[in-house]
Amino acid sequence: MATVSLDNxxxxxxxxxxxxxxxxxxxxxxxxxxxxxxxxxxxxxxxMVAGLETITEGELRIxxxxxxxxxxxxRDIAMVFQNYALYPHMSVAQNMGYGLxxxxxxKAEIATKVADAAKLLQLTxxxxxxxxxxxxxxxxxxxxxRAIVRxxxxxxxxxxxxxxxxxxxxxxxxxxxxxxxKLGITSLYVTHDQVEAMxxxxxxxxxxxxxxxxxxxxxxxxxRPATLFAAQFIGSPSMNVxxxxxxxxxxxxxxxxxxxxxxxIGPVMLGLRPEHLTPDxxxxxxxxxxxxxxxxxxxxxxxKLATGQGFTASLPGVHALSxxxxxxxxxxxxxxxHLFDTATGARLG
Amino acid sequence: xxxxxxxxxxLLPLCLIAPQVFISAVFFFYPAxxxxxxxxFIPDPFGLSSQFVGLGxxxxxxxxxxxxxxxxxTAVFSTLVTLASMIPALxxxxxxxxxxxxxxxxxxxxxxxxxxxxxxxxxxWMFMFNTRVGVVSWYLGQLGYDWNHVLxxxxxxxxxxxxxxxxxxxxxxxxxxxxxxxxxxxxxxAAAIDGARFWRRFFTxxxxxxxxxxxxxxxxxxxxxxxxxxxxxxxxTAGGPQQSTTIxxxxxxxxxxxSQDLGSSAAQSVILLLVVGLLxxxxxxxxxxxxxx
Ligand SMILES: Nc1ncnc2c1ncn2[C@@H]1O[C@H](COP(=O)(O)OP(=O)(O)OP(=O)(O)O)[C@@H](O)[C@H]1O
Ligand SMILES: [Mg+2]
Numbered sequence: 001m002a003t004v005s006l007d008n009x010x011x012x013x014x015x016x017x018x019x020x021x022x023x024x025x026x027x028x029x030x031x032x033x034x035x036x037x038x039x040x041x042x043x044x045x046x047x048m049v050a051g052l053e054t055i056t057e058g059e060l061r062i063x064x065x066x067x068x069x070x071x072x073x074x075r076d077i078a079m080v081f082q083n084y085a086l087y088p089h090m091s092v093a094q095n096m097g098y099g100l101x102x103x104x105x106x107k108a109e110i111a112t113k114v115a116d117a118a119k120l121l122q123l124t125x126x127x128x129x130x131x132x133x134x135x136x137x138x139x140x141x142x143x144x145x146r147a148i149v150r151x152x153x154x155x156x157x158x159x160x161x162x163x164x165x166x167x168x169x170x171x172x173x174x175x176x177x178x179x180x181x182k183l184g185i186t187s188l189y190v191t192h193d194q195v196e197a198m199x200x201x202x203x204x205x206x207x208x209x210x211x212x213x214x215x216x217x218x219x220x221x222x223x224r225p226a227t228l229f230a231a232q233f234i235g236s237p238s239m240n241v242x243x244x245x246x247x248x249x250x251x252x253x254x255x256x257x258x259x260x261x262x263x264x265i266g267p268v269m270l271g272l273r274p275e276h277l278t279p280d281x282x283x284x285x286x287x288x289x290x291x292x293x294x295x296x297x298x299x300x301x302x303x304k305l306a307t308g309q310g311f312t313a314s315l316p317g318v319h320a321l322s323x324x325x326x327x328x329x330x331x332x333x334x335x336x337x338h339l340f341d342t343a344t345g346a347r348l349g
Numbered sequence: 350x351x352x353x354x355x356x357x358x359x360l361l362p363l364c365l366i367a368p369q370v371f372i373s374a375v376f377f378f379y380p381a382x383x384x385x386x387x388x389x390f391i392p393d394p395f396g397l398s399s400q401f402v403g404l405g406x407x408x409x410x411x412x413x414x415x416x417x418x419x420x421x422x423t424a425v426f427s428t429l430v431t432l433a434s435m436i437p438a439l440x441x442x443x444x445x446x447x448x449x450x451x452x453x454x455x456x457x458x459x460x461x462x463x464x465x466x467x468x469x470x471x472x473x474w475m476f477m478f479n480t481r482v483g484v485v486s487w488y489l490g491q492l493g494y495d496w497n498h499v500l501x502x503x504x505x506x507x508x509x510x511x512x513x514x515x516x517x518x519x520x521x522x523x524x525x526x527x528x529x530x531x532x533x534x535x536x537x538x539a540a541a542i543d544g545a546r547f548w549r550r551f552f553t554x555x556x557x558x559x560x561x562x563x564x565x566x567x568x569x570x571x572x573x574x575x576x577x578x579x580x581x582x583x584x585x586t587a588g589g590p591q592q593s594t595t596i597x598x599x600x601x602x603x604x605x606x607x608s609q610d611l612g613s614s615a616a617q618s619v620i621l622l623l624v625v626g627l628l629x630x631x632x633x634x635x636x637x638x639x640x641x642x
Contacts, residue, residue: 052538073544085535089557098553099543150543 002063002076002153002186003028004049009058011044011210018044020210021058029184031177035197036207037233042190043158045207049188050079050156063153078147079156082163084139086131086146093118093127096145103150117149120179137168144176148183155180155187161196173200194234198222206230224338228345231271231338237300237312243342244270251337254307256284261334262349269345271338274300274314283331287311290325294318301328381622387615399612406616415592416600416617423596426510427574433514434570435563438521443551445522446529456526463519467577471584474512498586502593505586509594512585513578521566528562529555568632575624597621 004026011019019041026032034042047053049060051072060067067075078099086095096117097110105113118124121141131139140160147155160176161169177200180187191197197204198218206213206221206229213233214226225231225239232238244251246264251257253270275298277285286306293300299319305311313330339348356362388406390399410416445455465473477485478498486496498504532555540550556563579598582588588595588603595603597617605614 050538050542052541072538072542073546077542079539079542081535081539083533083535085533085539087536087540087554089560098540098545102544102549146539146543 003061004154004186004188005059005061006049007059007061009045009048009060010056011041011048011053012056018210019048019056022205022207022212023058024205024212024215026186026188029186031180031187031189031200031202033197033201033204034188034190034207035192035194035204035233038192040207041210042192042207046079046156046158046188046190049075049154050077051075076153077156078150078152078154079158080140080143080147080160082159084131084143084160084163086139086142088131091128091130092123092134092142092145095131095142096149099146099150113149114145117145120148121145136164137172140164140172144179148179148185153186155185155189157187157189159191160189161191162193169196176200194236198234206233208233224347225271226347228269228271228340231340235273235275237274237314239271239273239338240311241340242270242272242305242309242311244268253285253305256286256306258284258332259334259337261337262339264339264348267342268348269340269342271340272332273336274312276332276336277313277315277330278332279315279328280331281329283329285311285330285332287313287328287330288325289328292319303328381618384615384618384622387611388619389612391612402612406612407620410613410616410620418592419595419597419600422506422592422594423575426506426578426594426596427571429506429510430513430517430574430578431567431570433510434517435521435566438518439525439559439563441518442522442525442529443555445526459522460519462516463523465516466580467513467516468580468584470516471512471581474508474515474581475585478508498590500590502590505590505594509578509582509585512581513574517570517573521570524562524566525559528559532558565632568628572625572628575621575628597624 004024006022006024008021008023009019010017010021022045024032034045036042044053048055049062049067051067051070051074055068062070062075062077087098090098093111093114096114100110100113114127115124118127121144123138123141123145126134126138126142131142134142140163143160157176161172164172173196176189189196189200201218203215203217204221205215208229214221214230216224216226218234221230221234225234228241232241242253244253244258245267246252246260247266249260249263251260251264251268251270258270272285287301287303288305289301289303291302293302296318298314298316301313301315301319303311303313313328340346341348389401389403391402391406392399441459445452445459448455462470477483478496480486480497480499483496489496496504498508536554536558537550540554545553575596576598578596579602582594582596582599583602586594588599598621601614601617601621604610604617
């Protein structure tokens, strides 16, 4: 059990700065999800915490110790890798007990700890199997088991579910979260899947190109995205972003007139989540529907505005649509309008 | 997915394998058959006629203390050559694998000795250790050690082992290096997080993962020590002193071509043939099963 704190952590590979200064304080027992597109530096950040990459600049503290120069084994962490990284020549029991054996625990104690962990993860039947005799989901569990037997202070996960099929992913997502809550171990979890991020995180850190765009609870990030990037990355389907102009106490999109919640003057980026739009005969947003995707519970309507910009709306229920080019009027409540600076992408108001 | 080519008739496939079959027949099956045939006869001293003796040559051989000594010499020699060529190769490969910079140069330099022909390697080592003009034996003399592999059987053995193993280190290095590169990084990292330091990781994780390669090299190197070291032994010691470096293959040569005892020589070839057969079966049995984990 421990806190983790990152103070302006940077990483350079040669001249390229891959992590450009990330600061984060993780509370004891907190589940932090690091989310972002491919190549944004999530793994690198996690591996710096694990001690598998050196930290170029900044300070890392695990518990009350400065950890920058500690070996991975001295950091009291456990890591679950994307490909599980099980030892192929060892049985499940040996895989799970390897760390304890290195630590010099007596055989009997190792056996009890492994058995306990196996029970928790429903692996008891599989203890004598080799990794190649397991399914993907079972391997994933063994990797989890190897992490928990050592009772580390911090769990690190690097996309542990990305090799599983969709259904198993949902199930394992819940299992991991339950297990973590039960054990109360501080966790850092990397994923590029925003649904995982939304459902699992106590707090999440949205990364883009080596920078933390926003750190906050999933609802925070959804309701008050700090940057245009965070706004578009979180939420599915992703947010409509339109360039509008503030004047005369309103926001103008071409000749469509929208309320101006912040009173901003001049050009500004307006973000509207597809699910916040409602059909309204008086609505200011006029959309020409080109394609409907009925998902059952809701229907996605893709089309374009009079200005030619692409636009998506998500309406509840099944939406009857006579094919091709029907026009739909929509409105949105001012509370659900997000404004961002045109140049920096930072949230306004 | 395996790609298979299907042929319609018999003619084309037959033509395609014909050269291989022809070469095997002329250079392997025919001489092997001759050896088996000859091993059943004793030729007279002038080579004009020969007398059928059945398994007499084999009986004689197995009762011959020199032949049995040669078996032991071969066992010692091939064990030493295998160890002396594999252990340094593995060590060098592990070190090269840790290198980040200039690994390529290092690798290329390590491969060079492989290009030296065994006989030339033999001459090279012979001159270095020559009792009168050798550089190394001179230095050993300066240190108070009187090197003389011409008289000392142990030293002779050491020298032929070194000369035979030297070039093989490169070959083994290549295989070990490739195998090391194929060990997934994340497994090593997981072991590091589990608390294993470098050598512990090496012995508990890396070495077991290398076992298919190690086994393959073991067989290949034993076969090499048995059959391909003739040139080295011939140039350095010619089997001496007092047969202390006469391995089986060398004895086939010296009994057959030097002592002209063709029947015995042929019988020895047949025994060697059986040994190779056994090694091959062993190799296939395990390699097929893909040893290991
Ligand atoms: N050893 C390295 N040397 C040079 N550049 C590297 C190295 N490792 C990673 N990078 C670069 O750092 C950036 C971040 O890589 P990282 O693996 O952290 O991305 P990621 O967010 O985990 O992506 P993904 O979701 O695809 O796993 C990438 O642009 C990558 O090319
Ligand atoms: Mg990654």
